[in-house]
Amino acid sequence: MTLHDLMKNFIQDYLNVNKIEFNDWSINPNTQKGFGDYSSNIALKLTKLLKKSPLEIAEEITNHHNNKKEIFDLSASKPGFVNFHISNKYYIQILRQIIAEKELFGKQKKLNQKANVEFVSCNPTGPLTVGHGRQAILGDMISSILSWQGYDVTREYYYNDAGKQMRILSESCYAKYASKVGVAFDEPENGYIGGYLDEIADKIIDKYGKDLTKDDTIFRTFTEKEIFKDIESSLKNLGIKFDVFSKEGAYYKNGSIDNVLSILEEKNLSYKKDGAIWFKTSELGKEEDKVLVKSSGEPTYRLPDIAYHADKVDRGFDLIVDVFGADHIDTYPDVILGLKCLDKKTDHIKVVIHQFVTIKKGGEIVKMSTRKANFITLDELHDELNSDVIRYFFIMRGANSHLDFDLDLAKDESEKNPVYYLQYANARISNLLIRYQKEINENPKIDLSKLNEKDEISLIKLLSKFPQKMDEVSESLEPRKLATYLEEVAAAYHKFYGNHKVINHDDINTSFARKQLCEATQIILKNGLSILGISAPDRM
RNA sequence: GCCCCGGUAGCUCAGCUGGAUAGAGCAACGGAUUUCUAAUCCGUAGGUCAUAGGUUCAAAUCCUAUCCGGGGUACCA
Numbered sequence: 241m242t243l244h245d246l247m248k249n250f251i252q253d254y255l256n257v258n259k260i261e262f263n264d265w266s267i268n269p270n271t272q273k274g275f276g277d278y279s280s281n282i283a284l285k286l287t288k289l290l291k292k293s294p295l296e297i298a299e300e301i302t303n304h305h306n307n308k309k310e311i312f313d314l315s316a317s318k319p320g321f322v323n324f325h326i327s328n329k330y331y332i333q334i335l336r337q338i339i340a341e342k343e344l345f346g347k348q349k350k351l352n353q354k355a356n357v358e359f360v361s362c363n364p365t366g367p368l369t370v371g372h373g374r375q376a377i378l379g380d381m382i383s384s385i386l387s388w389q390g391y392d393v394t395r396e397y398y399y400n401d402a403g404k405q406m407r408i409l410s411e412s413c414y415a416k417y418a419s420k421v422g423v424a425f426d427e428p429e430n431g432y433i434g435g436y437l438d439e440i441a442d443k444i445i446d447k448y449g450k451d452l453t454k455d456d457t458i459f460r461t462f463t464e465k466e467i468f469k470d471i472e473s474s475l476k477n478l479g480i481k482f483d484v485f486s487k488e489g490a491y492y493k494n495g496s497i498d499n500v501l502s503i504l505e506e507k508n509l510s511y512k513k514d515g516a517i518w519f520k521t522s523e524l525g526k527e528e529d530k531v532l533v534k535s536s537g538e539p540t541y542r543l544p545d546i547a548y549h550a551d552k553v554d555r556g557f558d559l560i561v562d563v564f565g566a567d568h569i570d571t572y573p574d575v576i577l578g579l580k581c582l583d584k585k586t587d588h589i590k591v592v593i594h595q596f597v598t599i600k601k602g603g604e605i606v607k608m609s610t611r612k613a614n615f616i617t618l619d620e621l622h623d624e625l626n627s628d629v630i631r632y633f634f635i636m637r638g639a640n641s642h643l644d645f646d647l648d649l650a651k652d653e654s655e656k657n658p659v660y661y662l663q664y665a666n667a668r669i670s671n672l673l674i675r676y677q678k679e680i681n682e683n684p685k686i687d688l689s690k691l692n693e694k695d696e697i698s699l700i701k702l703l704s705k706f707p708q709k710m711d712e713v714s715e716s717l718e719p720r721k722l723a724t725y726l727e728e729v730a731a732a733y734h735k736f737y738g739n740h741k742v743i744n745h746d747d748i749n750t751s752f753a754r755k756q757l758c759e760a761t762q763i764i765l766k767n768g769l770s771i772l773g774i775s776a777p778d779r780m
Numbered sequence: 781g782c783c784c785c786g787g788u789a790g791c792u793c794a795g796c797u798g799g800a801u802a803g804a805g806c807a808a809c810g811g812a813u814u815u816c817u818a819a820u821c822c823g824u825a826g827g828u829c830a831u832a833g834g835u836u837c838a839a840a841u842c843c844u845a846u847c848c849g850g851g852g853u854a855c856c857a
Binding site for chain 2: 266268272275279281284294317365400515518531533535536538540545570595596638641642644656658660667668675676679720724728731735737739741743744780
């Protein structure tokens with residue numbers, strides 16, 4: 241039973257004994273010192289019902305029989321809080337547990353549940369940009385968090401290998417090819433002009449010669465393959481690997497797109513107008529109807545997206561997470577609506593929307609466009625900064641905040657990046673443990689009750705919160721919260737380290753207890769960092 | 781116009797399922813070093829939580845309106 245449950249039970253017992261039916265109350269950790277570790281607002285909430293002053297009620301609760309005295313004491317404080325003071329003994333007990341369970345501490349058992357996390361999912365029309373990085377890292381970390389919580393996670397990348405953008409891409413590639421081999425050609429409208437296409441055109445010349453015609457499928461298939469290879473390698477540089485790649489084309493081939501259309505038609509949820517097929521979203525609470533198939537006969541992205549999501553639901557995942565950029569904020573509800581119309585389950589789909597990354601270069605905001613080739617690639621970023629820094633940089637801000645990525649400052653700031661603060665705490669511990677082994681090399685009986693300094697206790701308290709923190713992080717799907725927690729742990733450790741010597745030949749018992757505390761801290765730091773995909777070097 | 785984010789210290793941001801005295805990093809200033817690795821620690825200074833109302837015993841947090849910034853509002857994806 242968790243600490244939270246124990247405290248809750250105590251209050252519930254008070255309510256039961258006094259025959260009070262009431263559940264609008266909570267227990268929260270205290271931010272202020274001097275009022276214990278946790279406080280409940282129960283007495284404040286009961287004032288109206290019991291027609292007594294809150295402080296009076298709080299005192300009454302404080303005097304209620306407490307059979308968990310070895311775990312917590314109680315006090316009441318104005319204006320009517322019930323405070324829980326957790327005993328050091330309890331925390332020491334948790335510390336013992338961390339040391340015993342090692343890197344398994346806080347790790348959830350296999351749930352026998354499958355989760356699917358879809359992220360990045362951009363079309364292979366060019367290299368990944370810095371803007372994609374945020375999504376890549378966010379999605380990867382969310383996946384790791386869910387694994388830690390016991391899910392069997394599939395990382396999935398979905399892309400459109402069949403639509404208009406890919407056609408323009410192949411035309412653009414042909415344009416490069418034609419100009420290189422000296423054949424007349426039409427400049428494609430809205431074509432891509434990036435230098436990466438020059439390289440691909442060169443490769444095509446090397447491999448297939450100079451006599452290809454515009455209609456040759458090589459321009460599409462080869463270009464797609466080359467670009468995709470680059471995307472995969474950019475992701476790999478950041479430690480990201482996908483399990484499944486789903487292509488839009490497959491949903492045409494297996495008929496599932498037609499199937500969606502016929503079901504909607506059957507249910508009278510679509511109609512034809514101006515040569516296009518429309519989805520009656522206005523009848524389902526939206527402001528206007530949306531086009532499913534253009535008058536040209538090409539579907540809009542909406543239709544295959546519905547078919548793709550229906551497939552994901554059919555594959556039987558217990559949790560589906562979609563990580564989207566802010567541009568999807570208006571479109572994903574259409575997809576969910578579509579699923580509902582197909583009678584698919586949707587309440588296990590969670591959508592994480594993140595705001596865009598704006599890039600600052602030379603003090604100015606750069607509008608990036610793959611087509612116009614004025615982007616900064618993830619690879620270029622990786623040349624300047626190591627993967628640990630990049631990963632941390634992208635989740636330092638909440639997904640809902642805009643991320644201003646100042647390239648000129650990124651390098652400067654990387655030296656002050658909090659990620660080093662975390663890694664340094666770990667490296668300090670590694671070094672210390674080696675020294676301990678060398679200098680003391682003696683393992684007396686464990687007596688963790690030696691740990692009663694303020695800095696020691698507050699460090700242990702933080703460590704004990706790790707499992708609860710992971711629950712919170714996986715519930716909210718916000719990796720940043722884990723990073724913030726780890727920073728707190730590192731800070732508490734650095735403080736402890738600065739104020740107390742671990743290796744002390746005159747007091748082997750205390751030394752040993754402190755060494756154990758260091759080991760426990762390292763376990764938490766390493767676990768946390770590994771979930772975030774950040775390395776934990778032993779030396780810095 | 782409509783929709784979605786955001787507005788908190790000089791800067792970048794936490795805190796937002798309402799709780800006690802609003803936090804951190806950077807920048808500024810002062811201190812700790814023959815180090816168990818100073819990539820660290822301690823201290824000082826810095827705030828009308830955009831504004832105005834409302835709900836509440838209690839509002840940075842919830843509601844309403846206004847202002848400012850970003851994004852979205854395609855038979856593009």
